[in-house]
Amino acid sequence: MHLRAFVLSILSAPTALAAVNEPCYGSGGVAGVCITTTDCTTAGGTTINGACPADASTVKCCSKTSCANGASGNCRWTSDCAGTTVSNQCPGPSQMKCCSSSATGFGGYSAPTIPAVGGCQAVAVNGASALVAAWPGRIREIFCTRACSCPGTSDHCCGKAIDFMCSDGGGVPTISGQEIAEWVMNNRATLNVKYVIWGQRIWNPTIDSVMAWTSWRAMEDRGDITQNHWDHVHVSFN
Ligand SMILES: [Zn+2]
Numbered sequence: 160m161h162l163r164a165f166v167l168s169i170l171s172a173p174t175a176l177a178a179v180n181e182p183c184y185g186s187g188g189v190a191g192v193c194i195t196t197t198d199c200t201t202a203g204g205t206t207i208n209g210a211c212p213a214d215a216s217t218v219k220c221c222s223k224t225s226c227a228n229g230a231s232g233n234c235r236w237t238s239d240c241a242g243t244t245v246s247n248q249c250p251g252p253s254q255m256k257c258c259s260s261s262a263t264g265f266g267g268y269s270a271p272t273i274p275a276v277g278g279c280q281a282v283a284v285n286g287a288s289a290l291v292a293a294w295p296g297r298i299r300e301i302f303c304t305r306a307c308s309c310p311g312t313s314d315h316c317c318g319k320a321i322d323f324m325c326s327d328g329g330g331v332p333t334i335s336g337q338e339i340a341e342w343v344m345n346n347r348a349t350l351n352v353k354y355v356i357w358g359q360r361i362w363n364p365t366i367d368s369v370m371a372w373t374s375w376r377a378m379e380d381r382g383d384i385t386q387n388h389w390d391h392v393h394v395s396f397n
Pocket residue numbers: 315320321322393394
């Protein structure tokens with residue numbers, strides 16, 4: 160391989176990490192979606208740089224804070240809209256809709272069932288109880304154990320990881336999880352946290368210093384909303 164071709168292959172490598180159509184945080188932390196700048200402009204949105212860092216340079220975080228659904232109409236992920244929604248006014252996939260409400264609309268869920276200690280280890284059960292108490296209405300469902308042998312490829316195999324589902328359904332995107340994930344980081348000692356994942360980023364207390372989620376280490380694109388942790392916060396416990 161010629162040097163120039165080699166350099167080009169290195170430079171183009173990040174495109175393999177693209178997560179187009181997935182959430183991002185627009186200017187001021189509003190709901191956004193990673194799409195091409197062309198598609199954003201066509202939809203009347205506003206782009207910000209650096210908020211879809213794993214994507215190609217033509218893909219940026221696109222938000223639209225003014226749309227035609229009441230005086231405060233703005234584009235949100237449907238999970239994050241407490242008001243009524245109108246389709247076909249927003250950038251990105253169909254789950255980005257024009258929301259009538261200026262309220263965040265995060266959560267509003269009944270208290271989820273906390274797993275019993277057993278297959279799910281006490282440290283994880285205690286962590287789940289503490290998190291749900293700290294974030295009432297924000298967690299819809301909890302998953303702990305998974306049908307795999309321990310030790311395995313996931314801490315779920317050993318009952319030492321919890322998935323905190325924080326959108327309206329599996330595979331449904333939200334931006335609700337960021338502050339929850341940062342709360343986990345800030346309470347790492349009490350919770351005995353091994354690592355936490357939200358929004359395609361990971362934080363591990365043995366490797367990383369305390370910092371905003373936006374600076375956490377980016378993960379590879381695993382291909383969908385759930386695998387990229389845009390519908391749940393994953394916490395592994397020691
Ligand atoms: Zn998990």
